[in-house]
Structure formats: C-alpha cells, structure tokens
Amino acid sequence: MARMKLTKRNVAAIKPHENKRLYVYDTELTGFGLMVTPKGSKSYFAEYRNGVGRGASTRRVTLGSTLKLLPDEARDLAKLTIADAAKGEDPAMKKKEQREAITVAALCDIYEERHVKIKLKVTTQELYRHILQNHIKPRLGTKRAINLRKQDVAFAHLSMKDTPSIANSTLAVIGSMFAWADKHGYVPEAFNPATRIEKFKEQKRERFLTTEELERLGAAIREGETDGIPYEVDESKPTSKHAPKTENRGVLLSPHVAGAIRLLILTGARLREILTLQWGHVDLERGILLLPDSKTGKKTIILNAPAQQIIAGLPRIGKYVIASDSAGQAEEKPRADLKRPWSTVTRRAGLEGVRIHDLRHTHASFGVGASFGLPIVGKLLGHTQLRTTERYAHLETDPLRRASNSIGNSLAAAMGEKPLSDNVIGINDAR
Structure with missing residues (x-):
C-alpha cells in the first residue's frame, strides 16, 4: 500500500x-x-x-x-x-x-401526469406541457432534481434572453414544479432552486387593427370562403410539376374556420373560448354564450347582432360550434387551433405578424375608443379586475378630444378664425 x-x-x-x-x-x-x-x-x-x-x-x-x-x-x-x-x-x-434520485426530466413527466393534466385548465396545460418538454427538459433534464442548483436555473433562464416572455414563464413553471415536488416528497423540504431569480422585463405587446386593416381582413376571409385564397408554387422544385394549374390554386376556408375568425373579432373572446364552444352553451334567444369554464372561471359572453347571425348560419356538425375533423364521431374533440388558416388569411390581407389574440385587443380598442368606458369594456371581455382593462386606457380619447376642440374653437374665435365642427376628425380616422 x-x-x-x-x-x-x-x-x-x-x-x-x-x-x-x-x-x-x-x-x-x-x-x-x-x-x-x-x-x-x-x-x-x-x-x-x-x-x-x-x-x-x-x-x-x-x-x-x-x-x-x-x-x-x-x-x-x-x-x-x-x-x-x-x-x-x-x-x-x-x-x-x-x-x-429522479432526474429533472423524470420529475417533469411525473409533474405533468399527476398535476398539470389533472389540476390545470386546458390552455394552461398546453403552455406548461410546451415549456416542460421544449425548454426545461432539454436544458436541465439530465440533472438530478435534488442536485439542481440555483445557478443552473439562472443560467437556463439567461440562455433564453432573446424570448423574455417564454424565459419568465419557464422560470415560473420550474418554481411551480419544485413547490409541488416539495409538497409530495420528491425533494427536500423548502428546496426550490427557482426562487429569488430576477425575471426579464417584458414589453407588453399591443396591436390594434385599423378600420382599413379590418377591411382587408374581411375581404381576405370572404375570398377564402368563396373563390379560395391564391397561393404560389416554387416552380424550381421537382414536385412543382404535380401542382394544380395556376387558376386552380386556391385555399378554401370552411364555414367554421371563417366563422371562428369572425366571432373572435366580433366578441373579443379568447381563442380557446371559441374553439371549445359547444352548442349547449349558446342561447341565441337571449343573445348570450354561457361558458361553464374559461380562463377566469364561469363566464357569460354577450352576443351582438352580427355575432348572433354568424352562429345561426353555421352548419351543426357534432357538439362543437366550430366543428373539427372529428365532428360527429364517438370521441369528438374540439378544433386544436387556427394557425394555418390564420396565416393564409393574414398573408393575403397584408397583415403578416398580426396574432389571433390581437383581434381581442382590436375589439377592446373599438369599445374604449367609442367612449363606452373601461368598466363596460372589461365586463364584455370577461376581465375580473379593472387593472387588466386599464391597458386600453390610452385609447379613451374622445372626452379629451372634445375638450381640446372646445378650447381650440374658443381660441380660433378670439383670433377671428371660423370655428370648426367637432366631427372634422372621426374616431375611426383618429385611430
């Protein structure tokens, strides 16, 4: 030795x-x-x-x-x-x-199966599942859960700096997962490596469609449900010889897809609220949608006349108002998303980069801009707290415009100028 x-x-x-x-x-x-x-x-x-x-x-x-x-x-x-x-x-x-001891990847799977799928709402499940599978497991999955350090989590968070919103959501999911793991004995008591890590500052994105943009959007939807939206084929590819003739190249929108987009604009509802809407939730006689569950819980959506007309004109295929490919089958499921048709429509309308959720913002902007007031608009959108609606407060300009016009006319009269009407610039033009 x-x-x-x-x-x-x-x-x-x-x-x-x-x-x-x-x-x-x-x-x-x-x-x-x-x-x-x-x-x-x-x-x-x-x-x-x-x-x-x-x-x-x-x-x-x-x-x-x-x-x-x-x-x-x-x-x-x-x-x-x-x-x-x-x-x-x-x-x-x-x-x-x-x-x-279990790895972070194994903990992700257990957490998803025993908590996310059971306790969280459908839309939240999708977000958590995406973050668990695409961000946490690739970056931290091989590490043992009980050996995960705050430095590891902080570095993973920093590596996502180009997408601050997803980075912050990832940090929140890690914190939630380890709090659950602590409660159920998978890690030592009070062990949570995601605590006290500073989040990135996020820029809240607000995109409101103008009247002219809405006109282009409406035209694209009408073209899609009648003639079809034209698409181009890369003639340099070998498969292009099998493509339809130019006059036959058009993407048709089904009545349910076109109806879903219109309902999102007219009601200001969230995407999942429209896609999971069942005929049993619709009361056309009273003009309301009675949602048993939504992001903010049980919710009533007021249907304006155009929205009522859209729903009344949709073919009833299965239990969902917006029929999916499984409509009428024993295990019918709601439509998953509108990504492809939305991309086609916005490309045709020259609105690339506009999100589906921006239709909700647009609905709110027209309500606030018409001086209905933040509380009324908030109730229409289903906001449970006024501060959520206050993000649209800067659009409430009509009272200020009337005051400014009154002052301006008084000053113009004092200068011997002819006073102008308050309606020289309408609310839509101003927007």
Whole structure:
C-alpha cells in the first residue's frame, strides 16, 4: 500500500499497474487517497468505517476525477466525508441515494401526469406541457432534481434572453414544479432552486387593427370562403410539376374556420373560448354564450347582432360550434387551433405578424375608443379586475378630444378664425 503526500506533481507522476488498480494514500489526511486504473484514469476517494468496533466495515467513496479536482479540493471533500461518517452518517449510501434520485426530466413527466393534466385548465396545460418538454427538459433534464442548483436555473433562464416572455414563464413553471415536488416528497423540504431569480422585463405587446386593416381582413376571409385564397408554387422544385394549374390554386376556408375568425373579432373572446364552444352553451334567444369554464372561471359572453347571425348560419356538425375533423364521431374533440388558416388569411390581407389574440385587443380598442368606458369594456371581455382593462386606457380619447376642440374653437374665435365642427376628425380616422 503506497503512501505519499498527494500533490499535483506527485499525482501526475504516478504510473498505473498493468493488471490491477493502484491505491495511493495521502500522508496528510488519513482516509484520503488516489485510485489509478490499469488504463491510467485517476480519481480521488475517501475511506471511512461504517459503524464502531471490529465488526465495522470499511467503505470507500469516490470524490471525483483528477481532471476535475485539484488535490487540495479533493482533500477538503474527503475531510467533509470522513466528518459525516464520524457523526454516524453513511456517505456511500447517501451518494448512492442521490445517484438513484429522479432526474429533472423524470420529475417533469411525473409533474405533468399527476398535476398539470389533472389540476390545470386546458390552455394552461398546453403552455406548461410546451415549456416542460421544449425548454426545461432539454436544458436541465439530465440533472438530478435534488442536485439542481440555483445557478443552473439562472443560467437556463439567461440562455433564453432573446424570448423574455417564454424565459419568465419557464422560470415560473420550474418554481411551480419544485413547490409541488416539495409538497409530495420528491425533494427536500423548502428546496426550490427557482426562487429569488430576477425575471426579464417584458414589453407588453399591443396591436390594434385599423378600420382599413379590418377591411382587408374581411375581404381576405370572404375570398377564402368563396373563390379560395391564391397561393404560389416554387416552380424550381421537382414536385412543382404535380401542382394544380395556376387558376386552380386556391385555399378554401370552411364555414367554421371563417366563422371562428369572425366571432373572435366580433366578441373579443379568447381563442380557446371559441374553439371549445359547444352548442349547449349558446342561447341565441337571449343573445348570450354561457361558458361553464374559461380562463377566469364561469363566464357569460354577450352576443351582438352580427355575432348572433354568424352562429345561426353555421352548419351543426357534432357538439362543437366550430366543428373539427372529428365532428360527429364517438370521441369528438374540439378544433386544436387556427394557425394555418390564420396565416393564409393574414398573408393575403397584408397583415403578416398580426396574432389571433390581437383581434381581442382590436375589439377592446373599438369599445374604449367609442367612449363606452373601461368598466363596460372589461365586463364584455370577461376581465375580473379593472387593472387588466386599464391597458386600453390610452385609447379613451374622445372626452379629451372634445375638450381640446372646445378650447381650440374658443381660441380660433378670439383670433377671428371660423370655428370648426367637432366631427372634422372621426374616431375611426383618429385611430
């Protein structure tokens, strides 16, 4: 059994045996040593007795490779390990348990199956599932859950700086997942590596369609449900010879797709509220939609006359107002999204980059701009708190315009100018 002071130079000079492992013990700390395999790989270890008396067994714990640890660093780790053993703990068993502990990826799957799918609303489920599978698992999945450090989470968050909204949502989901894991015994009590990490500042995006843009959007929808929206084919590709003739290249919108887009504009409802709307939730006689569940809970949506007309004219196929491909089948499901038709329509209307959710903003902007007041608009949108609607407060300009016109006319009269009508600039022009 070789002994020497384990220094960087001495460790580098040790040569391996051809047929067996070589163990070299440190002369400064009893129980600390170096193991060298026949192939030449070197790692530090700590030895201790598990128990007291002659029957106590000797155990050895690997501390790490010489490629990752300096001798003094490994010696400090050995001191801690030997001290833990002196207190009655079993460092080898503790390390084995850590090694067998679930990974972050496994925790993501358990959390999704036992919490997300059961406790969260459908739209929230989709967001959580996307973040768990596409952002948390690729960045942190291989790490053991109980070994995840705040630095690991902070670095993952920083790596997503170009998409601050998703980065902050990812941080929130990690925090929620570890709070759940704490409650159910998967990690130590009060262990949450996502706490007290500063979030990125987010710029709230507000996009309102103008009257002229709405006119183009309406024209594109009408073209899509009649002649079809033209599309182009890359003639340089070999498959282009199988494409339809130019006059036959058109994307047709089904009545349900066109109806869904129109209802989103006319009601200001959220996408999921329209796509999951069932005929049993519709009361055309009273002009309302009675939603049993939404993002803000049970909700009533007022149907204006154009929206009532849209719903009344839709073919009834299955239980959902906006029929999907599974309409009328035993396991009928609502339509998942409108991504492809929406992209086609906005491209044709010259509105690329406009989101479906911007239709909700547009509905609100017309309501506020017409001086209906924030509380009324908030109720129409289903906001539970006024501060949510206050993001549209800057659009409430009519009272200010009337005041400004009154002052301006008074000043013009004083200057001998002819007063102008308050209606020179209409609300739609101003927008």
